Amino acid sequence: MRIHFIAIGGSAMHNLAIALHKKGYRVTGSDDAIFEPSSSRLARHGLLPEEMGWDEANITADLDAVILGMHALTDNPELLKAQELGVKIYSYPEYIYEQTKDKLRVVIGGSHGKTTITSMILHVLNFYERDFDYLVGAQLAGFDTMVKITNEAPLIVIEGDEYLASPIDRRPKFHLYKANLAVISGIAWDHINVFKTYADYTRQFELFIDTIEPGGKLIYCSADKDLEAIVKNSKADIEKIAYAIPAHVVKDGITYLLPDETPLKVFGDHNLMNLNAAKSICAELGIDSKQFDAAIGSFTGAAKRLELLLSEAETNVYKDFAHSPSKLKATIEAVKAQFPNRKLVACIELHTFSSLNKDFLVQYADTMSAADIAIVYIDKKTFQHKKLDPFTKIDVQTAFNCPGLLFFDNSELLKEYLLKVNFYRSNLLLMSSGNFGGVDLVKLARELNIVEQGI
Known part of the structure; x- marks a missing residue:
């Protein structure tokens, strides 16, 4: 497979490029500027463009796909050439789905806590040496990249962002993954440049629920009353499972998870709710409560999160x-x-x-x-x-x-x-x-x- 990335230097884009390169695909890319850590990571895998800038000569009819990053503009010469030649153009969330449509897809959505919930799930799965693919928005301890896609893994855990998929695809990213298991952590108005009103923003979560595969499951935070109303009003053919803050106690600046007083390295009501969301997902993946608690005690948090x-x-x-x-x-x-x-x-x-x-x-x-x-x-x-x-x-x-x-x-x-x-x-x-x-x-x-x- 020959894949070309337009705007390869983006956070998710460069990680996806590396993941596909590891999978054996022939990957090329371009960008007008690439900063650290993207540049070093791309260079390590031989994927860093020799020169910065756009060149329509990068686009040829024998490409299997072009993946378009949000950083590119609609008049990008490489994009225009791909459109002219009829090369298949994907946003990166579209291509993630294309690569994982035969897997169990776990998608973590919400205005806050997405990275932490995703990171907690990955930590627990890794603790028990489970085979899984993933897409997460922060670098995690014990993981080389932020994206992993293989042929073998039976499931993928995806941090589902509500921002737009690409310059030519104005749908929110998390609408494109078609989750089997989904989380919504809460709704708080963001991205005012795209969603001009709170009603417009909350509508994206209503639509996200509709994208969950029939017979799938939605795990949602019952402490968010607006979210709870949206979930209750949804007619989607899915099971709805609420979560809240788990029982815990704080002693001398350390939070302990009850009933076994498991000491945690994270704290705060928001992180405890994140923990319960992750626990609910892990239960659906065959990891029981005691196993989860045994693993989560060593979770130190995602990068830049407290x-x-x-x-x-x-x-x-x-x-x-x-x-x-x-x-x-x-x-x-x-x-x-x-x-x-x-x-x-x-x-x-x-x-x-x-x-x-x-x-x-x-x-x-x-x-x-x-x-x-x-x-x-x-x-x-x-x-x-x-x-x-x-x-x-x-x-x-x-x-x-x-x-x-x-x-x-x-x-x-x-x-x-x-x-x-x-x-x-x-x-x-x-x-x-x-x-x-x-x-x-x-x-x-x-x-x-x-x-x-x-x-």
């Missing part, structure tokens, strides 16, 4: 991928509940198109109220790149309903402020889908002032 950067005396520093209002609120409340006797300094970088939209900003009201010190950072260059009007400090404080909130648009000034704070008996939570203007967060954590006298 990732511990520093633990010193009575101070922890975490980085987290939280960026949407629901994720921000859940993550702050989780850290505060786990360490009620420590002060919490919480800093969010607003980076996504939705979060930088003035009409959407009000969705962040009261999301940081559990923090003792709330900080919002926006790289002023981000507004320029996205061609948006910048926010003022008052804009942000008003939208967050937090008059004492601190606002920075310069990463050096933010770092300068944090290095002046005394973090004794305090936790620092750094949240972003960006990179805080290039600040080395590990180095910052090591340089923090931690002196026994209170903040």
Whole structure:
């Protein structure tokens, strides 16, 4: 099979390219820019394009398929040539389905928790040496790539994103997988650039339920009342299984799963609900409750999901991928509940198109109220790149309903402020889908002032 990737450098795209290369396919690709870690991974497998840019000569009639990444534009010369020649063009979710239509497909959807639930399932399956394929949105410990597709594995576990499939296929990705077993973790409005209203956004989850194969199963979070209403109103020919927070106890900053008091390396109500979703899926795959608990105790979390950067005396520093209002609120409340006797300094970088939209900003009201010190950072260059009007400090404080909130648009000034704070008996939570203007967060954590006298 000869496959060409247009925009091979994307996170999912380069991993799929590597997976197909390992499967024995002849893979080529192009992109106008490829960054780390994609470039090193592609180079390791001989898949890194020799030159950056698009060249219609890459597209020939003998190609079996072209896989089109979201980064490409509709007037991409390679795309136009493929259309002219009649070469079959797939989005990557379409091609994942094409490769796995004879397997059991487990699809994890929802506005939040997708990566963690998927990662938990993969961890447990790996623990018991089960054979499976997967597609996940973060690099996981013990897994070389974020995509694995083989001929042999009887099932695939897919993190099902609700964003668009490709520039020429405006369907959400998770509509294309046709799940046999599905999860919806919850619904909180996101991707305002595509789904202009909450009703439009929730409609995508209604449609997702309709894509589940007849006789399949949907596992959903009953704590989300909007989701529960959607599930109850669905006429899909599937079994519906609710989940909630499992029984647990917190002692000295460690969460224990009941009844056997299994110690966990993750915490927070949102992670415990994620755990129960993963447990329900694993039960459908033949892994019982005791087996699941025995395996999940060693799960340390997905990359950038409450990732511990520093633990010193009575101070922890975490980085987290939280960026949407629901994720921000859940993550702050989780850290505060786990360490009620420590002060919490919480800093969010607003980076996504939705979060930088003035009409959407009000969705962040009261999301940081559990923090003792709330900080919002926006790289002023981000507004320029996205061609948006910048926010003022008052804009942000008003939208967050937090008059004492601190606002920075310069990463050096933010770092300068944090290095002046005394973090004794305090936790620092750094949240972003960006990179805080290039600040080395590990180095910052090591340089923090931690002196026994209170903040």
